[in-house]
Amino acid sequence: MQAAAKDFSKPLGGESAGWLVILAGFSCLPFVLGPYWLNSAIVGLFYVMMASSWNLLAGFTGQVSFAHAAFAGIGCYTSGILSAKLGLHPLFGLLLGVAAAALLSLCLGALCIRMGGIYLSLTTLAFSEIVRIIIQNEYDVTRGTMGLVVPFIVGPYSKTTAFYIMLVAAVGVVWLVSWIINSDMGLRFRAVLNDETAAQSLGVNVTRVRLNAFVISGAMAGLAGSLYGHYLMLITPHIPSLDMMFHVLAMAVIGGLGTMAGPVVGAFLLEVLSEFVREFSDKYHVLVFACVALVFARFAPQGLVGLSVNWWKKVTGGKRST
Amino acid sequence: MEDLLLYLTNGVFMGSTYALVALGVTLIVGIMGVINFAHGELYVLAGYFSALCSQALGFDPLSSMVVAVVLVFFFGLVIERILIRPTYGQEMYSLIITFILYIILQNAYLVVFGPYPNKPPNWVNGASDILGLFSYSNQRLASFAAAAAVIAVFMVVMRKTWFGRVIRSVAMDREMASLLGVNPERVNMLSFGLGCVLAACAGVILTPVFPVTPTVGVGISLTAFVVMILGGLGSLTGCIVGGLLLGIVENLGVAYISSGYKSLFGFLILILVLFFRPTGLFGQKRL
Numbered sequence: 001m002q003a004a005a006k007d008f009s010k011p012l013g014g015e016s017a018g019w020l021v022i023l024a025g026f027s028c029l030p031f032v033l034g035p036y037w038l039n040s041a042i043v044g045l046f047y048v049m050m051a052s053s054w055n056l057l058a059g060f061t062g063q064v065s066f067a068h069a070a071f072a073g074i075g076c077y078t079s080g081i082l083s084a085k086l087g088l089h090p091l092f093g094l095l096l097g098v099a100a101a102a103l104l105s106l107c108l109g110a111l112c113i114r115m116g117g118i119y120l121s122l123t124t125l126a127f128s129e130i131v132r133i134i135i136q137n138e139y140d141v142t143r144g145t146m147g148l149v150v151p152f153i154v155g156p157y158s159k160t161t162a163f164y165i166m167l168v169a170a171v172g173v174v175w176l177v178s179w180i181i182n183s184d185m186g187l188r189f190r191a192v193l194n195d196e197t198a199a200q201s202l203g204v205n206v207t208r209v210r211l212n213a214f215v216i217s218g219a220m221a222g223l224a225g226s227l228y229g230h231y232l233m234l235i236t237p238h239i240p241s242l243d244m245m246f247h248v249l250a251m252a253v254i255g256g257l258g259t260m261a262g263p264v265v266g267a268f269l270l271e272v273l274s275e276f277v278r279e280f281s282d283k284y285h286v287l288v289f290a291c292v293a294l295v296f297a298r299f300a301p302q303g304l305v306g307l308s309v310n311w312w313k314k315v316t317g318g319k320r321s322t
Numbered sequence: 323m324e325d326l327l328l329y330l331t332n333g334v335f336m337g338s339t340y341a342l343v344a345l346g347v348t349l350i351v352g353i354m355g356v357i358n359f360a361h362g363e364l365y366v367l368a369g370y371f372s373a374l375c376s377q378a379l380g381f382d383p384l385s386s387m388v389v390a391v392v393l394v395f396f397f398g399l400v401i402e403r404i405l406i407r408p409t410y411g412q413e414m415y416s417l418i419i420t421f422i423l424y425i426i427l428q429n430a431y432l433v434v435f436g437p438y439p440n441k442p443p444n445w446v447n448g449a450s451d452i453l454g455l456f457s458y459s460n461q462r463l464a465s466f467a468a469a470a471a472v473i474a475v476f477m478v479v480m481r482k483t484w485f486g487r488v489i490r491s492v493a494m495d496r497e498m499a500s501l502l503g504v505n506p507e508r509v510n511m512l513s514f515g516l517g518c519v520l521a522a523c524a525g526v527i528l529t530p531v532f533p534v535t536p537t538v539g540v541g542i543s544l545t546a547f548v549v550m551i552l553g554g555l556g557s558l559t560g561c562i563v564g565g566l567l568l569g570i571v572e573n574l575g576v577a578y579i580s581s582g583y584k585s586l587f588g589f590l591i592l593i594l595v596l597f598f599r600p601t602g603l604f605g606q607k608r609l
Binding site: 058062063064066111112114115117118119121122123125126127129130133134137242243246249250253283284286287290291293294297298301 | 408414589
């Protein structure tokens with residue numbers, strides 16, 4: 001814990017000034033943007049949470065989970081059903097949504113993580129489809145593909161309120177991810193990612209480390225999903241779908257896996273891009289994204305952030321030599 | 323009694339096709355350590371090819387099937403060469419790439435073929451009386467026979483021929499095999515193509531019974547994954563036994579418990595296997 005406390009200040013020093021400037025610029029957005037683009041910004045913040053927490057799993061411990069959208073769906077349906085049917089306050093429902101997502105990710109993770117990466121990917125994919133099928137079929141509880149109407153997060157409906165709540169949550173998630181990465185838990189994450197056998201020989205419990213990452217990221221997905229559901233006020237089985245999963249994956253991959261800024265950049269870039277593509281044609285929107293993501297995964301696995309860091313190094317290195 | 327026999331027959335029929343699809347995934351996993359999330363999409367592709375060949379080009383069923391399988395084989399080779407080969411040794415990227423490939427293919431089918439179901443004409447018409455108990459569609463019987471024949475041929479090739487021995491040697495010990503003069507890259511490429519051929523065979527055999535739509539692929543892939551884990555990762559015999567078992571359990575479950583949750587039975591089996599015997603029925607090596 002001592003080391004963790006020391007590194008605690010790390011994200012707040014040095015380059016964090018840049019982050020603060022960006023954040024300040026961001027919090028002015030509701031005064032600048034119209035309702036249409038403000039909506040995009042809120043959806044973008046949702047994707048920032050999803051992609052950052054998925055990146056904690058894939059980028060920092062090397063496990064590809066396909067159940068991230070499913071956990072978001074579990075979060076939003078738990079919270080949505082409790083607040084819509086039982087009249088619970090959405091904020092309280094939110095907590096229960098996060099708890100449900102964390103609990104289910106603990107069960108799922110405990111079941112398959114000890115068997116290694118391939119099993120995790122296969123089981124999470126199956127889990128994701130099952131969650132979607134159950135939500136779609138249990139019409140009486142979830143209203144299936146018609147969607148369930150849920151109350152707004154806090155007070156009367158306002159995009160500005162939603163924006164600030166999402167902003168706080170997204171900053172919280174990103175900060176928590178960076179804090180974890182810089183703590184000694186993050187050290188263990190990276191040890192497991194780089195060399196599983198070596199980490200194990202040095203006394204790291206590989207299964208437990210991976211399970212930790214899986215549960216933390218599942219809980220974050222639950223939080224993102226519940227907030228998003230209460231913002232939309234209509235939750236549909238699209239949230240726990242593989243389509244949603246693909247969007248999150250594409251954002252993390254295009255932005256840059258294993259970097260802090262990557263998923264943030266990827267989420268906003270793709271969200272803005274998708275508005276333009278949608279204007280052009282809704283039919284090709286996923287297809288275009290998938291092709292871009294494939295090109296990145298195949299030819300530039302370090303993502304946009306990795307590419308620009310390399311380019312910057314080359315440029316500054318060139319300057320030094322002249 | 324007749325009902326139970328009918329459900330069992332259905333189960334064996336479905337099970338044989340599950341086994342066929344799962345064999346393709348298992349072959350690729352066993353030899354390359356790569357999960358192909360787009361496996362079901364190749365099944366769909368073969369279904370569309372065979373439907374197009376017989377509808378638009380007027381081929382007879384057999385030659386349209388052969389054309390479809392050959393096309394998918396070459397498509398598989400291209401995928402392996404361009405997308406999979408650079409990811410050798412990086413499990414994570416092969417998982418991500420094949421998942422993206424699944425999204426691309428599914429959406430491409432939606433754009434090219436539209437959301438409507440598509441099917442080639444039946445090979446045979448009518449129905450036969452089974453032992454005087456119930457009548458069963460002839461097309462299903464023919465599809466079952468074809469699936470069983472493809473599985474038998476595949477097993478003989480893997481067990482008895484020189485080609486099968488080369489493939490199995492790479493699966494057992496890649497470095498030793500390459501020391502003995504086997505070109506592992508070429509074996510990888512061929513076995514990926516062969517895995518795609520198995521998916522394509524299942525596709526052309528089943529599309530007369532179950533028409534293809536752009537979205538059926540993911541269900542096919544998931545069934546194959548469940549069968550593979552049930553049988554044991556990398557075990558070909560496990561696939562056949564696991565496929566039949568899953569087919570029978572699913573059909574009995576749909577008949578006697580609930581029809582809305584067909585795929586839930588597969589998932590329950592998956593959880594039970596992971597809980598009690600994570601290596602599967604026939605798995606020996608810890609992966």
